Amino acid sequence: MNKKIVHLFPVVSLLFVLTSCASFPPNPALCRYDPAGGYRFDNLKLGADNSDSLFVILAFSGGGTRAASFSYGVLEALRDTEIVWKGKRKRLLDEVDIISSVSGGSFTAAYFALYRDRIFEGAFERDFLKKDIEKALLLRLLSPVSWFKLAGRSYGRSDLAVEYYHSHLFGGLTFRKLIDDGTRPFLMINATDMSTGGQFPFIQDQFDLICSDLADLPVARGVAASSAFPGLLTPLTFKNYAGGCEYQEPRWVGFGVNDRDIAPERANRAEDRRSYYKRQEWEAERRFIHIIDGGVADNLGLRSILSALETSDPAYSIQRRVNRQSIEKLVIIVVNAATDPQSERDLNPSVPSLVNVLTTAATIPLDNYSFDTVSRVAGVVREYDQSVQIRERCRKILEEATGTGLQGGGLYAFDLYLTHVAFDYISDPKERFDFKNLPTSFSLPPETVDSLKDMGRALLRNDGEFKRLLGELR
Amino acid sequence: MQYVEIRFSRTRTVYIDGVESGPTNTILRIGAGTHLFDLGWPADYLPPEVIRRIHGTNELKPIIIEFDEVPL
Secondary structure, three states, X not given: OHHHHHHHHHHHHHHHXXXXXXXXXXXXXXXXXXXXXXXXXXXXXXXXXXXXXXXXXXXXXXXXXXXXXXXXXXXXXXXXXXXXXXXXXXXXXXXXXXXXXXXXHHHHHHHHHHHHHHHHHOHHHHHHHOOOHHHHHHHHHHOHHHHHHHXXXXXXXXXXXXXXXXXXXXXXXXXXXXXXXXXXXXXXXXXXXXXXXXXXXOOHHHHHHHOEOHHHOEXXXXXXXXXXXXXXXXXXXXXXXXXXXXXXXXXXXXXXXXXXXXXXXXXXXXXXXXXXXXXXXXXXXXXXXXXXXXXXXXXXXXXXXHHHHHOOXXXXXXXXXXXXXXXXXXXXXXXXXXXXXXXXXXXXXXXXXXXXXHHHHHHHHHHHHHHHHHHHHHHHHHHHHHHHHHHHHHHHHHHXXXXXXXXXXXXXXXXXXXXXXXXXXXXXXXXXXXXXXXXXXXXXXXXXXXXXXXXXXXXXXXXXXXXXXXXXOO | OEEEEEEOXXXXXXXXXXXXXXXXXXXXXXXXXXXXXXXXXXXXXEOOOEEEEEOOOEOOEOEEEEOEEOOO
């Protein structure tokens, strides 16, 4: 026995030396900033059945396998929805231009962006939706090789998850696959920067800020970052190479930092961007960026869309496309798998446990923020609609009263449709209760996955705005 | 949301903060804040660019910015 140990000792020592220094796989550096290259919305062409005039945005929320299955059901419904646009018969799915996702929703979004219709051929359901991912990750965690790797201070449990997703789900593919495909939809996997608290989307416009080349980054790393639920999974680390690629910041950033009195959100966005590459002497250096679950900043994947609707600042600004008059119908489908689990804390007078209190403190603000985000998007959609109507009404009144209309040019009018697919809209109270009490995990029974897919499809098809859209696309 | 109208003697593309953003002589939607406006190339207009703080507008009262055509 002792002899065996003596023989094993060098092997174990070697293994320890080789792996205890395990660190995060560094994100590739960007040699030279090139706004014409990389994974950016403007660098993607329209697909064969995609048009700019019918512009479709999907936002997939977080919520583990529950969210992934729910959004998968919506994709199925879009695949099965035939429309006629500009005299051409096509599937509504082919008109999707942007998918913005968070956490669990990022798995479905990324898989669809990489594999397109092959997502419906069974592998995604088998290898993710209906697979016990938690068990698979746990088995990996229990492997002695993983212990040695995890002994490295810059290698965490999420790095193990990346390895698993990379090899078992995303076929070893990197963002270069999306660049090479070169067509919409534009995938925006959203994570959260722990230091700024802002969104960290996995798009080249964001990676420019840290002079890193997104092209050779595994898609699995983006998805794992987006779903690195605090506590259960660890943050993922990215090296900041800022200063090494001759990055030129967009004009709006320089203006934005001085706009706090009239545009505080713009000022925040500008300061967040500069935090990566333009440090004041009294500020801490940001040599590494630590990224956690996208749900911490926005569990709907909708804030980036909101800012693209409200301003012309983001590279993928939708407002700018509206101004260019290229969009005739704008469709936003928010797939929100938020739950409202029943608690038994009110059954007795006991003081709730620390875990219970901390969980409540962590999740309730996020839920309230999500509610507020949907309300804000609805408000912007309403303003787009009403601004045209108000001008038209005033023009008529003025014409009748004075014989002259409004001075100046017109305001471009287009149609907007905002669809919110959420468990809140399940009409049957008991069924609604059941769905809103589903757990957030990466392991759900196959029949629950099927129910979620069915519910995603049904809720989309029954949505009033969606019906209105389809009525105009037949 | 804020509103601006960039006036010129004919239809040209308006650049906002250096990015192609819509035609002249229509009302453009824009986020609140400081913005730089110009008409790109050819530079047959004056002033060459306008920097303006945009806030407090509405769909009935956009900020008007005028460029005059000048021979090259």
